[in-house]
Amino acid sequence: MRLAVVEDDDGVGEALVEAFTVRGHQAVRMRRGADVLTAHRGFDAVVLDLGLPDADGLTVLRQLREVTTVPVVILTARSDERSIVRGLRGGADDYVIKPPRIAELLARLENATRRSQPATAAPDEARVVEYADVRVDLTARRVQVGGVEIALTAKEFALVEVLTARPGTAVSRQQLMDRIWGDAFVAVSRSLDVHMTGLRAKLDRPGLITTIRGYGYRWGA
Ligand code: CA
Numbered sequence: 001m002r003l004a005v006v007e008d009d010d011g012v013g014e015a016l017v018e019a020f021t022v023r024g025h026q027a028v029r030m031r032r033g034a035d036v037l038t039a040h041r042g043f044d045a046v047v048l049d050l051g052l053p054d055a056d057g058l059t060v061l062r063q064l065r066e067v068t069t070v071p072v073v074i075l076t077a078r079s080d081e082r083s084i085v086r087g088l089r090g091g092a093d094d095y096v097i098k099p100p101r102i103a104e105l106l107a108r109l110e111n112a113t114r115r116s117q118p119a120t121a122a123p124d125e126a127r128v129v130e131y132a133d134v135r136v137d138l139t140a141r142r143v144q145v146g147g148v149e150i151a152l153t154a155k156e157f158a159l160v161e162v163l164t165a166r167p168g169t170a171v172s173r174q175q176l177m178d179r180i181w182g183d184a185f186v187a188v189s190r191s192l193d194v195h196m197t198g199l200r201a202k203l204d205r206p207g208l209i210t211t212i213r214g215y216g217y218r219w220g221a
Pocket of ligand 1: 007008009049050051052
């Protein structure tokens with residue numbers, strides 16, 4: 001497994017990375033909550049401490065859950081029932097109290113990872129999304145409006161890709177920023193507005209991309 005270890009304590013963090021590595025896993029240590037928010041991609045699971053220097057782990061967990069379903073196992077000294085329930089209700093897949101038994105922690109991580117696997121992999125087929133006279137060929141990366149091809153920038157096309165992944169379904173601003181910029185919470189909110197404005201102007205189809213106030217956007221009906 002590729003594991004992100006979010007742990008500010010050097011002794012604990014290094015011991016975990018070493019223990020995972022000698023058992024054949026790849027582990028990357030992160031010290032702050034902000035680190036995992038911008039670098040959660042590509043990991044099979046996250047080990048998340050709650051007492052972090054920049055944010056409470058439960059806040060980090062909530063923010064992670066806005067953008068990813070990556071399995072998260074909380075690893076903390078907080079052993080009271082209230083904390084455990086808050087962690088599990090907050091979206092953690094499991095909750096382990098320090099000090100961990102490494103084999104047990106790994107078994108729990110493997111369990112959480114197995115549950116998160118999709119039952120069937122999506123076939124690698126050509127994808128075309130059509131709405132009224134707008135035709136998006138995601139495989140060829142081409143967009144036609146009224147039969148005329150329009151040229152989109154890479155970021156504008158990325159917006160189309162994320163929005164059309166599930167037409168008719170709301171996508172939050174955080175999800176868009178995470179998918180396109182890899183940073184849902186820090187610095188790119190203004191960029192999203194700029195590229196969204198450009199995309200809408202090029203498409204010239206009011207109502208195709210609906211703004212959901214206080215949340216995000218939706219493609220199509
Ligand atoms: Ca800590």
